[in-house]
Amino acid sequence: CKLPIDLHIITKTPEKYFDLLRKYPVEYLTFQYEELPAGFKMPSDIKGQKGLAIITPTDVAAFDTFSDFDFILIMATIPGQSGGVFDPVNFKKIRKFKQKHPNKNVHVDGGVNGEVSFILRNMGVHTSVSGSFLFKAASVGQALMDLTKREIVSLFKIKDxxxxxxxxxxxxxxxxxxxxxxxxxxxxxxxxxxxxxxxxxxxxxxxxxxxxxxxxxxxxxxxxxxxxxxxxxxxxxxxxxxxxxxxxxxxxxxxxxxxxxxxxxxxxxxxxxxxxxx
Structure with a gap:
């Protein structure tokens, strides 16, 4: 399969996946920060781009001890909750992260609809993850177009x-x-x-x-x-x-x-x- 795999692991025992990740490498590998044990280190022989996922209440400063990672994944809604609403406080977190780590990518997951996608692209976000917006739409194809078009009807304010x-x-x-x-x-x-x-x-x-x-x-x-x-x-x-x-x-x-x-x-x-x- 030539499709890239994006794997998000939420666990208190990440080490039990290391051998599987060595045997079956993925293109994007993300660990959830809040569940990781203190002193967690990613083995250098595990391939793929590495990411650190944080939930909305967690400050982007959490990434500072993972500076060898390639990207941060900001969970803009509650992880695992489909159809959540994007929390505007994450716009500020994105700006703060890009100021501190200008050479790292930002990924966003949660509440990404057409209007949020437009704003995130304007802010320089590298990757946006959208699930329920696509699959709850009458037409997945039309919803996908809404994520990429430049004409957006939005309820967000400029100050957001x-x-x-x-x-x-x-x-x-x-x-x-x-x-x-x-x-x-x-x-x-x-x-x-x-x-x-x-x-x-x-x-x-x-x-x-x-x-x-x-x-x-x-x-x-x-x-x-x-x-x-x-x-x-x-x-x-x-x-x-x-x-x-x-x-x-x-x-x-x-x-x-x-x-x-x-x-x-x-x-x-x-x-x-x-x-x-x-």
Whole structure:
């Protein structure tokens, strides 16, 4: 059989499976963290990608002692409970894990329907597991298409999965030196920085805005007015909007939208949504 096997083992005695795993290797092997005995070590001669599964209450810091593993599996509902609802707190856990382990993959299992699948893809999740959504649908084929299409009707709010302001690069209007702008865009790792004036949203500066202004001032870099880098009228969205609202907004634009600053009702920036993973 050429189909890859994804094996999830929940046991307090993992060692009793080691010989079987050596004899019958699988492509993906995951052990449930909460059941593992203290000091658990995976034998190095067992083949396949290794994963650590955690339930929603468990912090992603559990992965720190399994840094030789290839991925984390976040159980977004109660393991073994079919048809559960995805817990939005896992969006934050995904961001936290990707910040700590940028070279490791994220797998998600539980409550994955069309809308959740879209959000997870947007967040850079490598693999999503969907069961009851597919097999309880009138048409498995149509449900499978719903997991991969980009047109999604969602009840989730933008604030549920946006990158919150405290995790975003932000620069104050009074600190708009070229060095500060370069540092915020580079170390923020989003390709964009929010610009504020006394915490009031002023606009954004993206990689493209930076390059354009530099090209226009190659002969006078020292005299360049960095305020001209600011896009003061970017497309923005409210934190209370839904994914459906967001997609409709993006479709209305005549240019590709890579970043969406997220504002609250007072007009202050509360986060960013990026589309670099779609």
């Amino acid at each position: 999965f946006m990158i919150p302001r405290e995790e975003c690069p932000v620069i104050d209007f009074s600190q708009l030196s070229l060095k500060n702008i370069l540092e915020q865009i580079t170390f923020g790792k989003l390709g964009v920085t929010l610009v504020e004036n006394n915490k009031k949203f002023e606009g954004i500066i993206s990689n493209a805005d930076l390059r354009r202004t530099l090209l226009q001032n190659l002969d006078n870099i020292e005299g360049m007015n960095t305020q001209k880098m600011i896009n003061k009228t970017p497309v923005t969205i409210l934190d209370t909007a839904t994914v459906d609202d967001m997609l409709n907004l993006v479709r209305e634009q005549s240019f590709p939208v890579m970043y969406l600053p997220v504002l609250n009702e007072e007009g202050n920036a509360v986060g960013i949504v990026t589309f670099v993973n779609l």
